Amino acid sequence: xxxxxxxxxxxxxxxxxxxxxCAAKCHSGxxxxxxxxxxxxxxxxxxxxxxxxxxxxxxxxxxxxxTQTVLGEEYAExxxxxxxxxxxxxxxxMHTVMDATDGGMVHPGCDTIFGGETVTDDFITEYCxxxxxxxxxxxxxxxxxxxxxxxxxxxxxxxxxxxxxxxDRTRDCGWQLIxxxxxxxxxxxxxxxxxxxxxxxxxSRPRSLKIGAGEATFRSLGGELKVSSEx
Amino acid sequence: xxxxxxxxxxxxxxxxxxxxxxxxxxxxGCLRDAETLRGQVTAINVTDLQSAIMRIGSLAVCAxxxxxxxxxxxxxxxxxxxxxxxQSDLLSAWALGIENVLCITGDHPVLGDHIEAKPVxxxxxxxxxxxxxxxxxxxxxxxxxxxxxPGLFAGAVVTPGAEPVEPQLxxxxxxxxxxxxxxxxQAVYEPDRFERFMDQAQAxxxxxxxxxxxxxxxxxxxxxxxxxxxxxxxxSMISEMQDTRREDRKKKAVEISARIIRQIKPLCQGIHIMxxxxxxxxxxxxxxxxxxxx
Numbered sequence: 001x002x003x004x005x006x007x008x009x010x011x012x013x014x015x016x017x018x019x020x021x022c023a024a025k026c027h028s029g030x031x032x033x034x035x036x037x038x039x040x041x042x043x044x045x046x047x048x049x050x051x052x053x054x055x056x057x058x059x060x061x062x063x064x065x066x067t068q069t070v071l072g073e074e075y076a077e078x079x080x081x082x083x084x085x086x087x088x089x090x091x092x093x094m095h096t097v098m099d100a101t102d103g104g105m106v107h108p109g110c111d112t113i114f115g116g117e118t119v120t121d122d123f124i125t126e127y128c129x130x131x132x133x134x135x136x137x138x139x140x141x142x143x144x145x146x147x148x149x150x151x152x153x154x155x156x157x158x159x160x161x162x163x164x165x166x167x168d169r170t171r172d173c174g175w176q177l178i179x180x181x182x183x184x185x186x187x188x189x190x191x192x193x194x195x196x197x198x199x200x201x202x203x204s205r206p207r208s209l210k211i212g213a214g215e216a217t218f219r220s221l222g223g224e225l226k227v228s229s230e231x
Numbered sequence: 232x233x234x235x236x237x238x239x240x241x242x243x244x245x246x247x248x249x250x251x252x253x254x255x256x257x258x259x260g261c262l263r264d265a266e267t268l269r270g271q272v273t274a275i276n277v278t279d280l281q282s283a284i285m286r287i288g289s290l291a292v293c294a295x296x297x298x299x300x301x302x303x304x305x306x307x308x309x310x311x312x313x314x315x316x317x318q319s320d321l322l323s324a325w326a327l328g329i330e331n332v333l334c335i336t337g338d339h340p341v342l343g344d345h346i347e348a349k350p351v352x353x354x355x356x357x358x359x360x361x362x363x364x365x366x367x368x369x370x371x372x373x374x375x376x377x378x379x380x381p382g383l384f385a386g387a388v389v390t391p392g393a394e395p396v397e398p399q400l401x402x403x404x405x406x407x408x409x410x411x412x413x414x415x416x417q418a419v420y421e422p423d424r425f426e427r428f429m430d431q432a433q434a435x436x437x438x439x440x441x442x443x444x445x446x447x448x449x450x451x452x453x454x455x456x457x458x459x460x461x462x463x464x465x466x467s468m469i470s471e472m473q474d475t476r477r478e479d480r481k482k483k484a485v486e487i488s489a490r491i492i493r494q495i496k497p498l499c500q501g502i503h504i505m506x507x508x509x510x511x512x513x514x515x516x517x518x519x520x521x522x523x524x525x
Contacts, residue, residue, distance in 0.1 A: 149339055150310075150350065154357035154405055156398050157336040158390040158417060161460040167339045179398050191401050194409065197314060197358045197372075 001040060004086065007107045008046060015075075015082035016041070016051035016109075017097055019061035019089035024053070026124065028110050029061075029088025037088060037109065050078030061093035068100040079104075132202035132220065138190045140181030145198075147174030153195040233330040234302050235274040236384045239413055239438045245501030246522055247304065247415065247440060248272040248513060252287040261292055265301055267510040271517055274331055276304040276415070276503070280311065283343025290320060290327070297328040304386070304415075305329045308337025313353035314362065314372055321366055325381035333386045333415065334359040357402065357409045360385055364410035387411040389439070390461035391419060391428035400431055407437050415503040417461040418444040420468060422494040429498045440501035443492060445484050445509050445516070449473050485512055489519035496520070 008014065016038045023029025031053045038051040054061060054070040061067055071079050084105040087094040090112035097106050116124040129145045135153070136143050145151045149167045155175030159166030163176040182188045201222030210217045218225040238245045248268040252261050268275055275296060279289040293303035305324050312320065324332060336356045340348040354362065362372050369380040387406040393399045403414065414432075419425045419441050432439055444462070446452055449472050452464040468487060475483040492502050502522065506513055 149341075150336060150352045150355070152336065152352065152355040154355045154402065156402065157356075158388060158393065158399075159336075159338065159460045160393070162394070166460055167341045175398060179395070188401075191398070192404060194357065194361070194405055197354050200353065 001044070004041075004107065004109060005044060005046075007086075008084075011047065013047045013049045013081055013083045014041060014086050014107075015049050015078055015084070016086045016088065017061065017071075017093075018051075018053035018087075019093045020053050020055065020058055021060040022115075023061070023089045023093070023110065024058075025121075029053070034088055037086065041086070049081045050075060061087075061089045062096045064096050064099055067096050071097070071100050130203075131198065132207070132218070132222075133199055135195065138193065138195070139178045140185055140187065140190075142174070142178050142181055144174050144178060147172070147177060149174070151198075153198065233274070233384060235304070235331050236412070238273050239500060242500075244496065244522065245438075245440060246272045246517060247274045247276060247501065247503045248510070249276040249278065249503070249505045250292070250510070251278045251281060251507075252289065252292050254284065254286045256287070258287065258292060258295055261287075262295060262299070264506075264510045265296055265299075268513055269301060271514050272504070274302040274304050276306055276333060279306040279308045279335070279337070280343075281306075281338070283310065283338045283340045283345070283348075285343070285345055290324060290329075293324065293329045294327040302331070303329055304331040304333050306333045306335060307359065308335050309352050309354050309356060309359055310337030310340065311348075311351055313351055317354060317359060318362055318366060318371055321363060321383060322377075322381060325383060330382070331384045331386065332363060333388065334363065334411070335388050356387060357405050360387060360406055360409035360411050367410075384412055385410050386413040386415060388417065389414050389432070390417040391425050391432070391441075392417060392421070392461040392463055396428060400428075403432060404435060407435055411437060413438045413440060413500075415440045416442045417459075418442045418455075418505065419495060420462070420464045420491060422491065422498075424463075425495050426498055433498075438500035440503045441495050441499045442503045442505065443488055444505045444507060445488055445512060446472065447484060447507070447509065448480055481509070481512060484509065485515045485519055488512075488516045489521075492516070492520035492522065496522075 016034055018029035018034030027033060034051050034053050038048045041048050052075055054067050059066055084107055085097050086107045086109045087097050088109040094106045094108055098104055116126045119125060126146050128143055131145050144153055144155055148155055149165050150157060156173060160173035160176055163173055165171045165173045182191055199222055202220050204221040207220040215226055215228045250261055250264045265275055277289040277292045280286055289306050293305045296303040334356050340346060340350050363383050363385040365372055366381055367383055369377050389403045390399050449469055452469050455462045456464055472483060504513055
């Protein structure tokens with residue numbers, strides 16, 4: 001709260017926005033949390049002009065058309081009064097609010113960490129680094145960029161002890177997992193194949209995807225990559 | 232060809248040593264350690280920010296060793312430099328008269344003294360070995376011609392004590408295919424386990440130089456067992472050190488080292504001694520182990 005309070009100027013009129021997808025799953029920005037944040041700000045004498053978590057249920061804040069409709073129509077009055085928006089969602093969601101409010105001032109209410117798999121309701125973890133060059137066909141479906149602390153493509157290193165990673169002995173060695181999985185699949189020979197160094201220009205941000213009729217264009221510093229749905 | 236490459240080619244049993252650069256701007260102490268090893272070893276490894284602790288670079292120390300007529304093994308880790316810097320440092324090494332390079336992954340920054348540093352790992356050790364081979368062929372990694380080409384002698388590391396050991400052997404083969412001409416291993420304290428490893432590794436046809444870390448005491452042994460991957464100091468050895476009087480510690484260290492060396496000598500092509508500050512014991516160890524000079 002101190003950090004957030006530090007963002008606000010005296011008298012600033014704040015509208016709090018949450019996200020009913022990931023932030024709700026993480027209990028960082030769902031309906032209860034967003035309401036609670038509004039109350040916390042009010043108890044600290046912040047002028048809260050309103051709050052909302054755009055519906056329908058489960059929708060991501062980062063769906064611009066929906067957020068635009070909700071903020072621009074349902075909450076039009078409050079949004080007009082607001083000096084700023086405290087957003088309880090990831091950077092994608094925050095930027096959507098900026099777009100939905102024609103460049104409105106946004107404050108981050110969360111530290112966004114990653115996009116992950118909701119393994120159980122209480123545990124979310126990463127399996128993908130969104131690198132744009134998927135090689136998991138050759139590693140039994142397990143991503144070494146994500147699971148190996150050093151992102152080695154030709155692993156393992158010499159640091160694993162009892163199948164645990166040298167950086168944290170409670171964490172599995174990614175390449176131990178890959179080795180075990182390839183063995184179980186009867187594909188251990190794939191581990192003997194040399195993997196070329198990563199094309200990092202594909203990971204340099206920001207990136208975009210333009211979807212057209214029967215095709216999509218991925219743009220990164222590595223250039224444009226067009227894929228067709230007709231083959 | 233350098234002395235190390237020569238010796239390995241001729242089939243002579245090789246002894247290599249190691250020094251660690253200081254955390255400071257002066258090399259005198261480090262070079263004094265190197266002098267202790269003169270005439271005792273064929274080549275001296277210079278570590279590259281070992282344990283991810285910031286220190287003077289291996290390249291600077293190796294260059295000074297060359298000036299003094301000592302042969303270095305330039306250790307180069309993938310942790311801190313991208314492919315541009317790695318290729319550049321390889322060319323720089325060659326230009327400074329350095330021939331041997333040990334291509335390693337590098338301990339993760341989180342283990343060192345700058346835990347907020349950005350881990351690079353743009354290449355892994357196999358890809359780095361491939362980069363050396365490519366440069367030696369007169370091209371850079373992007374396929375451009377080099378004006379002049381180096382003739383680097385590349386080595387890599389393997390951990391015979393890893394459990395399971397199969398991934399190490401799979402990667403060892405990849406390293407050879409990528410251009411590794413020799414291996415130095417993580418420290419060996421169990422000759423039987425090393426023998427089982429060498430049964431499979433020797434068939435790959437590349438010289439293996441077994442690692443030896445001088446055991447300074449029970450504390451060190453226990454620390455390594457708990458913290459260093461791939462190293463196991465057997466309980467019997469720990470008891471042996473425990474029963475040793477304080478004033479006899481160094482003598483016992485020499486005795487144990489020499490004993491292990493004698494046991495594993497028939498299984499490999501050399502010994503790599505990591506003195507960790509006890510460089511003065513190296514001549515005695517070599518003597519007691521019955522190793523030929525040089």
